[in-house]
Amino acid sequence: MFESFYGLSKTPFARDIPTDQLYQSVTLEEILGRLEHAANRQLFAVVTGDCGTGKTTTIRCFKDSLDSAKFMVMYLADSKLTPRHFYKGLLEQLGCEAKFYRGDAKRQLHREIELMRGIHHMQPVVIVDEAHLLDKEMLEEVRFLLNFKMDAESLMTLILVGQSELWERLQLQSYAAIRQRIDLQFKIPYLDRAQVGEYIKRRLAYSGADHDIFSDSAVNEIFRFSSGAARLVNKVCTHCLLYGAQNVRRIIDDHMVKLVIQGELS
Ligand SMILES: Nc1ncnc2c1ncn2[C@@H]1O[C@H](COP(=O)(O)OP(=O)(O)O)[C@@H](O)[C@H]1O
Numbered sequence: 001m002f003e004s005f006y007g008l009s010k011t012p013f014a015r016d017i018p019t020d021q022l023y024q025s026v027t028l029e030e031i032l033g034r035l036e037h038a039a040n041r042q043l044f045a046v047v048t049g050d051c052g053t054g055k056t057t058t059i060r061c062f063k064d065s066l067d068s069a070k071f072m073v074m075y076l077a078d079s080k081l082t083p084r085h086f087y088k089g090l091l092e093q094l095g096c097e098a099k100f101y102r103g104d105a106k107r108q109l110h111r112e113i114e115l116m117r118g119i120h121h122m123q124p125v126v127i128v129d130e131a132h133l134l135d136k137e138m139l140e141e142v143r144f145l146l147n148f149k150m151d152a153e154s155l156m157t158l159i160l161v162g163q164s165e166l167w168e169r170l171q172l173q174s175y176a177a178i179r180q181r182i183d184l185q186f187k188i189p190y191l192d193r194a195q196v197g198e199y200i201k202r203r204l205a206y207s208g209a210d211h212d213i214f215s216d217s218a219v220n221e222i223f224r225f226s227s228g229a230a231r232l233v234n235k236v237c238t239h240c241l242l243y244g245a246q247n248v249r250r251i252i253d254d255h256m257v258k259l260v261i262q263g264e265l266s
């Protein structure tokens, strides 16, 4: 409803923004470049970042950027992932019905991946999102996936994506075997003040706005509240637009942002 008040053709801060409409920060470009490198060389990469900083969005963008004739992307995001579900999930994405026993399913997956590579000349890319929620057993299983053929060759690109505590866990001595196999690691940072301003502009442009709706001082407040986490920027901006439309304010200033944060978000 605020869309018509502000003359917007799309909801500006919605989650399902198409990947070609994202805010292209320098970091996003850089990470996409490195992930592409990982996909071309079948490397093992770990991407971490705090909640709402854009990890899943980055992966979505990466998936869309890959040549679908060359790469087969398998994506799993299941907090209760067990080894059996892991193999089952991957096999399902390959259009196969998984064998019941874990060991059988694992061999089946290896066979399917070899076929994919050898016959179809496709490179598998396995992405496990929310990986900070995986237990030790599951992370070990992931490691075994990389251990194929006694380390002689890498069978696939593997990307673990998770909150920052994943990286902290991987520093523990008991995870040394996994850690040593990591080829690339990066952390998605929070947006800085200037980037939050650009991010909001990009989102508004996407939704068809023909003028700036948030004043500079409003962006300062949004930055302070969100610390530069995109999800929180979306949330506070959406609340402000609702409030602004109800109170007939074309421009949203810092005073209004503070009111909204105090009244609805804290
Ligand atoms: N570069 C970006 N451009 C536009 N929106 C983004 C960008 N990065 C993140 N977002 C938005 O921020 C929200 C949170 O991002 P998400 O990728 O889900 O974070 P995470 O997976 O790190 O918790 C999503 O709704 C997403 O649309």
Ligand SMILES: [Mg+2]
Pocket (backbone or CB within 6 Å): 055, 056, 057, 129
């Ligand atoms: Mg996510």
